[in-house]
Amino acid sequence: MPRHPDAVITPNAELRARRQRLPSPHRAGQCLSRAELAEAVNTALRELFPDRNPTSLDVDARWVGKLERGEHRWPCEERRAALRQVVGAETDAVIGLYSPRRGEAVRPARGRPPIDVGTAHPARRYNYWLGGKDHFAADRESADAIAKVLPAAATAARENRAFLRRAVRHLAERGVRQFLDVGAGLPADGNTHEVAQSVDPACRIVYVDNDPIVMAHARARLAGDPAGRVGCVEADLREPEAILAHPAVTGTLDPDHPVALLLVAVLHFLPGDEAVRDAVRRFTTALPAGSFLVLSHGTLDFAPESAEAYEELLRAGLADMRPRPRHRIAALLDGLDLLEPGLVPLSEWRPARPGASPAEVSAYGAVARLPS
Numbered sequence: 001m002p003r004h005p006d007a008v009i010t011p012n013a014e015l016r017a018r019r020q021r022l023p024s025p026h027r028a029g030q031c032l033s034r035a036e037l038a039e040a041v042n043t044a045l046r047e048l049f050p051d052r053n054p055t056s057l058d059v060d061a062r063w064v065g066k067l068e069r070g071e072h073r074w075p076c077e078e079r080r081a082a083l084r085q086v087v088g089a090e091t092d093a094v095i096g097l098y099s100p101r102r103g104e105a106v107r108p109a110r111g112r113p114p115i116d117v118g119t120a121h122p123a124r125r126y127n128y129w130l131g132g133k134d135h136f137a138a139d140r141e142s143a144d145a146i147a148k149v150l151p152a153a154a155t156a157a158r159e160n161r162a163f164l165r166r167a168v169r170h171l172a173e174r175g176v177r178q179f180l181d182v183g184a185g186l187p188a189d190g191n192t193h194e195v196a197q198s199v200d201p202a203c204r205i206v207y208v209d210n211d212p213i214v215m216a217h218a219r220a221r222l223a224g225d226p227a228g229r230v231g232c233v234e235a236d237l238r239e240p241e242a243i244l245a246h247p248a249v250t251g252t253l254d255p256d257h258p259v260a261l262l263l264v265a266v267l268h269f270l271p272g273d274e275a276v277r278d279a280v281r282r283f284t285t286a287l288p289a290g291s292f293l294v295l296s297h298g299t300l301d302f303a304p305e306s307a308e309a310y311e312e313l314l315r316a317g318l319a320d321m322r323p324r325p326r327h328r329i330a331a332l333l334d335g336l337d338l339l340e341p342g343l344v345p346l347s348e349w350r351p352a353r354p355g356a357s358p359a360e361v362s363a364y365g366a367v368a369r370l371p372s
Contacts, residue, residue, distance in 0.1 A: 014096035034061040035317035044082035129157035152360035172199035183266025201227035336368035
């Protein structure tokens with residue numbers, strides 16, 4: 001019989017124990033972190049499946065966390081094979097993986113939100129830097145560790161938020177009336193729909209994020225003006241087709257009119273350049289002609305002395321943003337028509353007044369028009 005729909009998730013103790021018995025390749029005397037296990041699985045995927053597009057299979061620390069918590073029990077065949085190789089398991093069963101029976105739900109007990117408060121999440125860490133209250137100890141630990149390496153992290157978060165507001169207002173004033181905000185994060189001052197609907201209350205906005213707590217807050221707090229529409233989708237950036245086909249998107253956005261796609265401070269959480277290019281391409285090729293892309297992306301171009309220390313945070317699982325140099329970010333915009341002033345440090349994109357220095361911002365931003 002199917003498990004009761006309110007059945008409690010059972011943590012995968014077998015997989016966690018295997019990981020904790022493996023030594024970290026970077027930190028002497030410590031066990032393999034979730035981020036390091038994800039890195040090893042991605043390496044194994046490339047070895048085992050050289051003819052496949054590896055970035056379509058890439059995993060990250062959150063994927064490992066879901067497996068260990070029992071929220072995900074049956075990854076695809078390729079990921080299972082790579083995971084078995086890394087942890088030295090002969091079968092899926094010995095590391096706690098199995099295919100749920102038809103109808104069996106993977107969900108927490110009634111009243112428990114399906115969130116992981118023990119692993120830092122970018123949206124909650126961002127909320128902490130912005131002075132919000134929707135974060136947990138793991139988010140604060142990660143944020144503080146990053147701030148030790150990049151002291152202006154909180155300033156960068158505020159500048160990124162200001163860039164988003166300027167870009168949305170600029171496009172709304174140009175006549176754009178539809179916005180798809182992917183990786184929206186927790187609600188804060190100057191949300192996309194508030195800025196857009198201040199220009200025209202009829203604007204339509206869809207928020208997308210892969211964190212359930214973000215979506216819970218979004219549904220409760222992001223109602224918008226009755227003259228327009230606001231939708232919410234819980235989904236992952238790496239699934240553009242699923243996002244665009246979601247009823248909340250198709251029921252909110254008109255496919256016959258341009259859309260502003262917001263990929264603000266989200267692409268740098270994907271672990272490979274090819275994965276980033278693939279996500280951008282799949283989105284932009286599916287959007288109506290005349291749509292726009294709003295992009296911001298972290299960089300260490302202005303703080304090269306911090307690169308080694310930041311890499312250590314990545315290996316330890318205390319950071320998950322992968323900064324990229326300008327030329328690799330610019331490659332994401334190939335074939336698009338950049339609006340002035342082009343790809344620049346966030347604080348230099350059409351500021352109302354002088355902002356933070358490039359070293360404090362540590363991110364580039366741009367707005368580009370898709371081909372007609």
